[in-house]
Amino acid sequence: MSTTLHRYAAFGAALFIGAAGLSACGANDDQSGDGGDSASGGDKTIALLLPESKTTRYEAFDRPLFEAKVKELCSDCGDVLYYNADQDEAKQSQQVDTAISEGASVLVLDPVNGAGAGGMVQTAQDAGAEVIAYDRLIKEADYYMSFDNETVGKMQAQALVDAMGDKGGILMLNGSPDDPNAAQFKAGAHSVLDASGVEILEEYDNPDWSPENAQKFVTDMLSKYDPEQINGVYAANDGQAGGVVAALTGGGFAADALPPITGQDAELAAIQRIIAGEQSMTIYKPIPIEAEKAAEVAVALANSEDVGDTTDYEGVPSFIFDPIVVTSDNVADTVVADEFYSAADICTDEYADACTAAGLS
Structure with missing residues (x-):
């Protein structure tokens, strides 16, 4: 197995244009029964x-x-069978x-609980x-891909x-304990925080x-600690981060005097929020890189073709991608330059002045 990491630096705007109009609103409206929609496509059903x-x-x-990528790459794969678990294992x-009964030969599975998903994988x-x-x-x-x-x-x-x-007290809000990614984010964060001069209050x-x-x-926490004790929020x-901002501004913090908050x-x-100075940073994980690569690998498997070079990650052939830090200084060079969002998406009337100051309009 090759140990070459698959790294991708940019992605095309064309697929995003097709996706930009969608939102989480009505996420499961087109699902029925166990949550599936779309017709099966025989041995090449994904x-x-x-x-x-x-x-x-x-x-x-x-x-x-x-x-969109599956449709582009595989005209005889049929429509993708889609399911959303709504955080229900x-x-x-x-x-x-259901996907198996519908004839799926390849399952691209983002598990509610990764540690407990082995049984589902074995069934498939x-x-x-x-x-x-x-x-x-x-x-x-069989394969894994993530950042x-x-x-x-x-x-x-x-x-x-x-x-x-390097000083002061922070609140630390991690992800779900059932999410293996959350454990990895947490471990990475602690490796830095525990060696720093900051104090994790809660x-x-x-x-x-x-x-x-x-x-x-x-x-x-605002009823337990004085506001001046909260010098940052992970x-x-x-x-x-949005919930944190709502709590802090609702608890007496001025919107222009919030402590640093990550995302x-x-x-x-x-x-x-970053443009407006309410959130310090976010991590940009160019999702088209991951989604499109997943589609490419799924189509290759459906066609019994080679998936290309992988790296070993905890014993699983994997494709691992690089995350990017986004602050107010590089919004234009990252999410806007990649057409993840347009300046017009970001610079609504409420944020017009902040966008001007950030050079986005």
Whole structure:
């Protein structure tokens, strides 16, 4: 097996244009029964199973980009069978069974619980299907693809420490304990934070990554700590960062005097908060790189073709991609330059002045 890492620096605008109009709103409206939609395509049927829709990336980007790339590469694959588990592990197991019964020969599976997904993978493999673990590691899968998750945590924590000046107290909001990626983000962040001069006042593992849980946690902490004790917030993703901002501004912090707050996923609202100075940074993981590569590998497997060079990640043939830190200084050079968002998307009336100051308009 080759140990060459697959690194991709940019992606095309064409697929995004097709996807940009989609949103997480109505994410499961076109699903029925166990959540599947689309017709099967015989031996070349491909299924995409995503874990939840509270994180906007899945419905707005991963799904449409994956489906478009499969359609481009494989005219006889039929429509992709699509399922969203809504953060329900039992539901996802049923969806795997449904995908197999519908004839899927390749499953691209982003598990609700990676550590507990081995049974689903075994079921698929016993039926003759191959499984690509998408974005979250499943050690029993045939292939895995994701971004370098520990590096994501390190980048977030280092940005926070740098913004704070190596001192002060922070609140730490991690992702779901059932999400193997969350454990990797957390481990990477701790490797930096524990060696720094910052003090972790309280730490919280958010069971479903929800902004509402994050807001409640920080609101509770504001009744326990004086505001001046909270000098920074590690938020593992942008949804939680939004909850943090809501809690802090609702608890007496001025919007222009918030402590440094991290994030991840480069959500549009987070980019706007960064431009406005309410969030310090986010991690940009160019999703088309991941979604399109997953589609390429899935089509290759459906056609019994070579998937190309991989690297070994915890015993699984893998494709690992590089994350990027986004701050107000490089919004134009990252998400805008890659046409992930346009300046017009970001620079609504509310953010017009901030965009002008950042050189976006």
